[in-house]
Amino acid sequence: MGNDLHELLRSLRVWDPAVTALPDFDPASAPADPLALFTTWFAQAVAAGQTEPHTMSLATADEEGLPDVRTVMLHGADASGWSFATHVDSAKGRQLTARPYAALGFYWPVQGRQVRVRGPVTAAPAHEGQADLHARSTGALAAALTGRQSQVLDSLEELARASESAWERARREPDAPVPTWTLYHLRPDRVEFFQGDAARRHVRLNYRRTGDGWNQDLLWP
Numbered sequence: 001m002g003n004d005l006h007e008l009l010r011s012l013r014v015w016d017p018a019v020t021a022l023p024d025f026d027p028a029s030a031p032a033d034p035l036a037l038f039t040t041w042f043a044q045a046v047a048a049g050q051t052e053p054h055t056m057s058l059a060t061a062d063e064e065g066l067p068d069v070r071t072v073m074l075h076g077a078d079a080s081g082w083s084f085a086t087h088v089d090s091a092k093g094r095q096l097t098a099r100p101y102a103a104l105g106f107y108w109p110v111q112g113r114q115v116r117v118r119g120p121v122t123a124a125p126a127h128e129g130q131a132d133l134h135a136r137s138t139g140a141l142a143a144a145l146t147g148r149q150s151q152v153l154d155s156l157e158e159l160a161r162a163s164e165s166a167w168e169r170a171r172r173e174p175d176a177p178v179p180t181w182t183l184y185h186l187r188p189d190r191v192e193f194f195q196g197d198a199a200r201r202h203v204r205l206n207y208r209r210t211g212d213g214w215n216q217d218l219l220w221p
């Protein structure tokens with residue numbers, strides 16, 4: 001069985017020309033602020049047909065400093081930072097309370113692009129988190145209402161019962177509060193843009209926050 005996995009791995013390629021078109025990226029013409037470049041790259045990922053470009057890896061560290069990672073949705077990127085939402089009492093929520101610092105990873109294979117974002121994280125005021133939730137789908141509200149995220153679940157039947165009543169409430173009460181649901185803002189002090197290159201001369205542009213602006217460095221790939 002193990003050999004099957006190795007064979008499969010050997011048969012796979014990244015940036016198959018049938019899927020990927022690697023754009024040229026000239027770091028000399030990059031904007032001074034990484035938010036502007038992220039906004040451009042995000043729109044280009046959507047235009048290039050990248051599926052789910054708004055999903056990202058969110059890395060946190062636990063109380064002991066050990067890393068953890070999972071996928072979450074990007075809710076926004078603006079002057080407040082890069083935003084995502086989750087339960088404050090989930091594993092990641094507790095990790096963020098103990099160590100309010102995180103990293104985000106985006107991978108957009110259709111263009112061979114990666115973006116990494118690191119920095120301190122703050123919880124938005126409760127009313128902003130609730131407004132963000134209530135602007136989303138009924139399913140998002142039902143999922144949030146189901147709650148108990150990352151706790152041990154006794155059975156799928158128990159989940160089905162809790163989810164059914166959460167869906168029923170979400171339909172009946174579209175503004176139902178979910179006190180644990182929290183919007184977080186990551187204010188980056190590093191943002192790195194990676195543009196893949198067919199000859200492996202990948203371009204890496206790393207922004208580092210200074211007092212009132214940003215430094216830019218190229219990095220060896």
Ligand SMILES: Cc1cc2nc3c(=O)[nH]c(=O)nc-3n(C[C@H](O)[C@H](O)[C@H](O)COP(=O)(O)O)c2cc1C
Binds near residue numbers: 070084087092150
């Ligand atoms: C595509 C995708 C999007 C997700 N988006 C979110 C999200 O926005 N917020 C969230 O709390 N969990 C989201 N999840 C679930 C998380 O990956 C994770 O399973 C859950 O939040 C529990 O993580 P934790 O135990 O580290 O707290 C998403 C999962 C997938 C696969």
